[in-house]
Amino acid sequence: MAKLYLKFESNVLKEVAVGQKGTVTIGRLPDNMLQIDNLAVSGHHCKVYWESDHYVIEDNSSLNGTYLNNQRVTKQVLKDNDSILVGKHVVIFRDEWHEDAAAPKAKASMPALPKMEATVVLDTRKAKEMIAQARAQQAAGSGGAADAPSVTGPEAAPPRAAASGTPTGKLTVLEGKTDESQYMLSSKLTVIGGSKMATVKLKGSLFKSPPDVAAMISKGETSYFIAPQDRKTPVKVNGAEVAHRQELNEGDVIEVAGVKMSFAMQQ
Secondary structure (H helix, E strand, O other), X not given: OEEEEEXXXXXXXXXXXXXXXXXXXXEOOOOOOEEOOOOOOOOOOEEEEEEOOEEEEEEOOOOOOEEEOOEEEOEEEOOOOEEEEEOOEEEEXXXXXXXXXXXHHHHHHOOOOOOOOOOOOOOHHHHXXXXXXXXXXXXXXXXXXXXXOOOOOHHHOHHHHHHHHOOEEEEEEEEOOEOOOEEEEOOOEEEEEOOOOOOEEEOOOOOOOOOOOOEEEEEXXXXXXXXXXXXXXOEEEOOEXXXXXXXEOOOOEEEEOOEEEEEEEEO
16 A cells, blocks of 8 residues: 655655545645645645556646656656655655565664644745755755755755855846845745745736746756746746746846846856
């Protein structure tokens, strides 16, 4: 039998068993088997179920998308210890049947995961730090281009200090309504939208409100990347619409929901 572990930062909030019959639904509404009470999560965000001879994760056309090991997916086969990013929370998939058969000793050495039945909503600042750290760790673990060093304990702190001399991205608002005129992109992930959890808060107009999450800017080791998050809200760089994920360059002009911002690197 497989299990899903809902985590926020280092805390396990809930665990749900996944059988070969039935479907585990994940979302913000209380009728989900795995409820995540957070505004970044859609009412019925995604689902996990058994298909033929494997488990799969399937996105339900959610607003912010479902990410498997740092890659946005529509439907994908799950493997033991896969990491699913849903809004600001991480769901760990454990295929314990295979684990029991292949490495019982390894399982015995793992610390027991605590159980908490209630879903917890944490403050905005911690939520931003968590999703940034989770994406950086997923990228590092998947063997791809990591956004940041993988943090495994207190001894992993020095790499952060070593990176202090690298340039930091900055957004300057040229046109449109936002809560500030400039934004330093010091976090690993910058959310652009109308949500209270957004870093760059778009004000919209009297007749039209911006989406909660319109775009995200991720910070790599030496570069920044922007990606659209709302299908109805195009993201443009220098007048050209961004289809997926695009690297930002010095002087680029970003346009999101009627707001124009220039991007620059600052030491």
